[in-house]
Amino acid sequence: MRQFKKTVAFGLGGAALLLSGLVLAGGAEPMTGMMPANLRATAALRDAAGEVRGEAQFEQAGMGMRVTVQVSGLTPGMHGLHLHEFGRCTPGVDAAENKVVPFGGAGGHFDPGMSKNHDSPTAGNKYGHGGDLPMLEVGADGTGKVTFTTAKSSLTGANGVLNRSIVIHANMDDYKSDPSGKSGARERCGVIKRDNFSVRDYPLPSPQAFPEGVAYDAARGVIYTGSAATGSIYAINAQTGATSLFSEGGAKGRSTALGLKVDAQGRVWVAGGATGAINILSKDGAPVATLMTPPSPNPYLNDLIPTPDGSVYVTDSTRPVIWRVRDMQVEPWLNLAGTPIKYGPGINLNGIVASPDGKYLLSIQLNTGELWRIDTGTKVIKKVMGGLKNGDGLLLDGQTLYVARNADGLVSKVSLGADYGSGTLVMEEPLNGLRFPTTLVKVGGDVVVTQGQLDKLQGGIPETPFKLTRFKAF
Structure with missing residues (x-):
């Protein structure tokens, strides 16, 4: 900056x-x-x-x-x-x-x-x-x-x-x-x-929560969030706010939990960061599978998204590749070398979402602020827009894209073109004061954002209790 x-x-x-x-x-x-x-x-x-x-x-x-x-x-x-x-x-x-x-x-x-x-x-x-x-x-x-x-x-x-x-x-x-x-x-x-602004907070019980990812199971009314520090997954009743430990950190080697998603079967998918692992948990929190990306230097699996054809696409913030899981097998689906997406120092591709039909992926490159569209059929990559530096998690709601801007303490609203190939920044919202927001999810007509405080993960004193914040979609 x-x-x-x-x-x-x-x-x-x-x-x-x-x-x-x-x-x-x-x-x-x-x-x-x-x-x-x-x-x-x-x-x-x-x-x-x-x-x-x-x-x-x-x-x-x-x-x-x-x-x-x-x-x-x-x-x-x-x-x-x-x-x-x-x-x-x-x-x-x-x-x-x-x-x-x-x-x-x-x-x-x-x-x-x-x-x-x-x-x-x-x-x-x-x-x-x-x-x-x-x-x-x-x-x-x-x-x-x-x-x-x-x-x-x-x-x-x-x-x-x-x-x-x-x-x-x-x-x-x-x-x-x-x-x-x-x-x-x-x-x-x-x-x-x-003045004249209200939100609802969901406090977390652990003083080491550092919540990074968030996902919502609408069928059960449960919000899931994962700890970047410990790998623990918490379940929050979206209506009452009651919070319980869904899966303790350390299970199947899960020492960190970054991006989270719930698939059509109600299973929770977890991106494992530097472990290079993808953890899958049943709706009861039991381990279903641990999938490992091939060994290579400096893995950093950051976020993932299921698509209607049964695929799950996974971003890697340090290795220039997008991974895909099909039939519980991980493959390097798209090598980004030689494409318009140029990897540099720091965190590269981060949050990822998909169009409802699965035809397009959208992913944000945190260190450059560039938003990219990727055609899942042709693998053609198009730059949608820039100017979203420190963009972390994404939420796609129709033609509206919400971007958690972690170090900037903001949620940005982007209006997308009909083919998701263009975007215009229309609003930047600090809510009631965001502490390093990382990821978002839609809950009814509201949006829930994590206040991850990852800037305090390696030093400093975080504000406790850690919390997720719910607000009306703007």
């Missing part, structure tokens, strides 16, 4: 993580689609006793975010103001003090650029926390108000702050001392909630 270097504009109240080929850099990546109109959010600012003593308002302003904070009951003077990682205004351990403090549950400063450094509100996210904001000046009557615009954070995208928190500190901020500019105790906290 490119670093966005726009300077922060602010006033004072009247006076690179590399994971699976993905780079998370400071600054915002410019969006190319249409964002939701009037994207706004609000945080009720509470004191340690839980009483509301102010409010913060957020509004998307182009590539920047306009923030207005007003508060009462504070001591006169300058107060540090920061965005924090988690949407929890609860007591918790402050790592800087190594003790439980009010609002410690909000975690440390929001740091999308992985700078690990406290800096000024004008420093790029590569050099300082994305949550470093201008200070708030409080007058003699204990009230304060500040309005500013920042390009370090946003209501959408990789620097999105929805469902995170804003914290006011007791002292002024020196804009240099780690971790919080010597700004003292946390005195006010509010969770940033999008």
Whole structure:
């Protein structure tokens, strides 16, 4: 991702993580689609006793975010103001003090650029926390108000702050001392909630869930999701949200679970990532088969899709081949060498879907953002469109394609041509704040997306509980 270097504009109240080929850099990546109109959010600012003593308002302003904070009951003077990682205004351990403090549950400063450094509100996210904001000046009557615009954070995208928190500190901020500019105790906290927008979350029981794939069995009303960290598969009652362990990780060597699909027989198919394996489970969770792709360096089976003729097509993100399973046998169906799909470093072909008649496959190349159509009869490949970098899982609903844009924290909506050979990006939706969304599935008139947090899989502290999020198709 490119670093966005726009300077922060602010006033004072009247006076690179590399994971699976993905780079998370400071600054915002410019969006190319249409964002939701009037994207706004609000945080009720509470004191340690839980009483509301102010409010913060957020509004998307182009590539920047306009923030207005007003508060009462504070001591006169300058107060540090920061965005924090988690949407929890609860007591918790402050790592800087190594003790439980009010609002410690909000975690440390929001740091999308992985700078690990406290800096000024004008420093790029590569050099300082994305949550470093201008200070708030409080007058003699204990009230304060500040309005500013920042390009370090946003209501959408990789620097999105929805469902995170804003914290006011007791002292002024020196804009240099780690971790919080010597700004003292946390005195006010509010969770940033999008205005007039609702979703339903399905929490998962494991603190190591890291849900990557998702599938739906409409006949049984069950949503399945798999753990990229452990290989465990969970079953969720789509109506009640009750969750159970469907198949424990480690079964038949399944140490990871990426793409999931349910076939016409109700069996669950699991792409095994670097294991090079495809696991098939019965509707009761019992192992049916483990199919191995031929031994070769660096396998990475990422997603799969059944088609009406009984075939299952499987993407490999590191080996330039599309695999096919027929009659429980795996074959290298399409060698991509010499085709328009050029493999490079990182994650290549990822999510895959099929037209209802099975004539066409659509697959997204994560590292380039290119969407491809593949004719299953002729094997002719056509580029549908570009501009979908960090595209992960796909959901095809008629001529509408939904794309989970993992590192961008978005679901993109694409309108496809009648032959699936062209596409137009029409909407990019952050919902209520997505944490590395990976895959989607249709459930009735709704869509369910995983919040995989795979950017925290090899380091960092994920938000728990892990969850899937259900929303109205847009």
